[in-house]
Amino acid sequence: MGRKLWRSISAALLIFAMLAVATPASGQLQTDDTIDQSNLEASFAWGCGGCARNTLFGQQFVPQGDNVSAVEIMFNGDSVEPHTADVTVTLRNSDTDPNALGSSTTTITTLVYPSGSLNDTYATTGLFVFDPPVPVTAGVQYFLDVDVPSQDVRIHGTNNTYSDGDVWFSGAFRTNRDLRFRTYTRTGYQPPLSPPVVTSVADVTAEATGPTGAAVTYVAPTAVDGSGAALPVTCVAPSGSTFALGDTLVTCSATDAVGQTESSQFTVTVADTVAPDVTVPSDISVTVASAPTAVNFVASATDVVDGGVVTTCSPASGSSFVSGDTTVTCVASDAAQNSASESFTVSVAVVAAAPLDALIVELEELAAASTGGAQRQVNRAIASIERAQAHLAASPAQSSAAIVDLRLAVAQLYWADLSGADSASIDAAYDVLRDQARVIASDAVQAAVDRGGNANRIARANRLITTGDSQTETGRAMAYYQWAAYGAVRA
Numbered sequence: 001m002g003r004k005l006w007r008s009i010s011a012a013l014l015i016f017a018m019l020a021v022a023t024p025a026s027g028q029l030q031t032d033d034t035i036d037q038s039n040l041e042a043s044f045a046w047g048c049g050g051c052a053r054n055t056l057f058g059q060q061f062v063p064q065g066d067n068v069s070a071v072e073i074m075f076n077g078d079s080v081e082p083h084t085a086d087v088t089v090t091l092r093n094s095d096t097d098p099n100a101l102g103s104s105t106t107t108i109t110t111l112v113y114p115s116g117s118l119n120d121t122y123a124t125t126g127l128f129v130f131d132p133p134v135p136v137t138a139g140v141q142y143f144l145d146v147d148v149p150s151q152d153v154r155i156h157g158t159n160n161t162y163s164d165g166d167v168w169f170s171g172a173f174r175t176n177r178d179l180r181f182r183t184y185t186r187t188g189y190q191p192p193l194s195p196p197v198v199t200s201v202a203d204v205t206a207e208a209t210g211p212t213g214a215a216v217t218y219v220a221p222t223a224v225d226g227s228g229a230a231l232p233v234t235c236v237a238p239s240g241s242t243f244a245l246g247d248t249l250v251t252c253s254a255t256d257a258v259g260q261t262e263s264s265q266f267t268v269t270v271a272d273t274v275a276p277d278v279t280v281p282s283d284i285s286v287t288v289a290s291a292p293t294a295v296n297f298v299a300s301a302t303d304v305v306d307g308g309v310v311t312t313c314s315p316a317s318g319s320s321f322v323s324g325d326t327t328v329t330c331v332a333s334d335a336a337q338n339s340a341s342e343s344f345t346v347s348v349a350v351v352a353a354a355p356l357d358a359l360i361v362e363l364e365e366l367a368a369a370s371t372g373g374a375q376r377q378v379n380r381a382i383a384s385i386e387r388a389q390a391h392l393a394a395s396p397a398q399s400s401a402a403i404v405d406l407r408l409a410v411a412q413l414y415w416a417d418l419s420g421a422d423s424a425s426i427d428a429a430y431d432v433l434r435d436q437a438r439v440i441a442s443d444a445v446q447a448a449v450d451r452g453g454n455a456n457r458i459a460r461a462n463r464l465i466t467t468g469d470s471q472t473e474t475g476r477a478m479a480y481y482q483w484a485a486y487g488a489v490r491a
Helices: 002-020 355-369 372-394 396-418 423-451 455-469 474-489
Strands: 033-042 053-061 067-076 084-092 100-109 122-135 142-149 154-158 168-171 179-186 204-207 234-236 246-255 261-271 277-279 284-288 300-303 311-314 324-333 339-350
Touching: 033 067, 067 084, 067 100, 067 142, 084 122, 100 122, 277 324, 277 339, 300 324, 355 372, 355 423, 372 396, 372 423, 396 423, 396 474, 423 455, 423 474, 455 474
Parallel strands: 154 168, 204 261, 284 339
Antiparallel strands: 033 179, 053 142, 067 122, 067 179, 084 100, 084 142, 234 246, 246 261, 277 300, 311 324, 324 339
16 A cells, blocks of 8 residues: 555656646747647757757658747656756758757756656656747758757756766656657748838939029839838939939838838938139220220129129229230139139220310310300310211212311301300310311322322312411411312312
């Protein structure tokens, strides 16, 4: 009775111990995890006492489902005292594949059997959960590695017992079998997609086309989901948009079927690097009686971004230009400090004014300084001189008519003198008018000679000029010059 009672107690203790470790130390099975393979047996590759690790290398198995979610391992043997160990199970494609499909680590605690109790049963249990499940193909062979650190727990071959103070497993249940395991698969499980991958795009630089920036076209990035399927990409701001001057950050995003979104960014820079367009006049030539003389001109500049910009010329418009050639340079800058310049030449030629032209200028000054009747008479004299110039410009045959107008100007200046105009200026004008009347008569005589005119008439015209030279009164002298010109034209 005592022996039977002891055996009953021992069996009860064994069952209690097995139940105590049936709950996995870490990880839990889910309701849709089902047993795929059961009662698979394997052995460790073992070495000697003090070996670094005990590892089951590449135990093969063929799953019947598509996703391995857990492996439950029942270790054979007992130990002389309780001990824990972190055991790792790794799933691989082959026993030589260094890359793991999945790995799980669980802490197990060895069972302690009373001295002399049964030690030939798979007792210590560990549940190794793969989260997420490892995708596999049903009917294809895979391999499991079980790794137990020897400094924590040692599992060894069958029918060997040790008592050197370390915690060892010894087994006698099956010859050369150290553990039994079963695998679980999760039905209906869909491996999660990895987030989308959006390609990167290099930064873009564009030239401004106006004050609002520029319409910029770029090649948008591409994107794929975790399965490699292409995804649409949305960019803010889209290609072809008008980008303002400066830097604009563009964000391009893609979202997969399960709502995962990824993005990439790049910068669009719109810059104003083009200088304004400067417009200057063509080269300017002026003829004056004296220099320096003021010269006016117009220069301008427009910019693509800023519109009209300030133009600075040196020398400036209205400056006094000396005789000869002077280079004028006009410069304009926009808000982005882009500068441009254009140049042209101002040429000033100094030529002594024709006597009648100079006289008109002087009489205009006299008119401005005069008032009332004097001013009116001076202005009438100016008009008479200008009619005389018109006769001369029209035809040499009108030389006599030109002198008539000059004689009229003398009379008008006489009345201006009487009305209070400056007498010295009037006397100087008399001299110029008398001299020019003689020049006109002499030119008419020379023209008659050149064309082979009547010699008697030419001789008579010369005598009239000589008589006019002897006159002291301006009006009478100019009358002789008029008659000489008249006769020369008809010679």
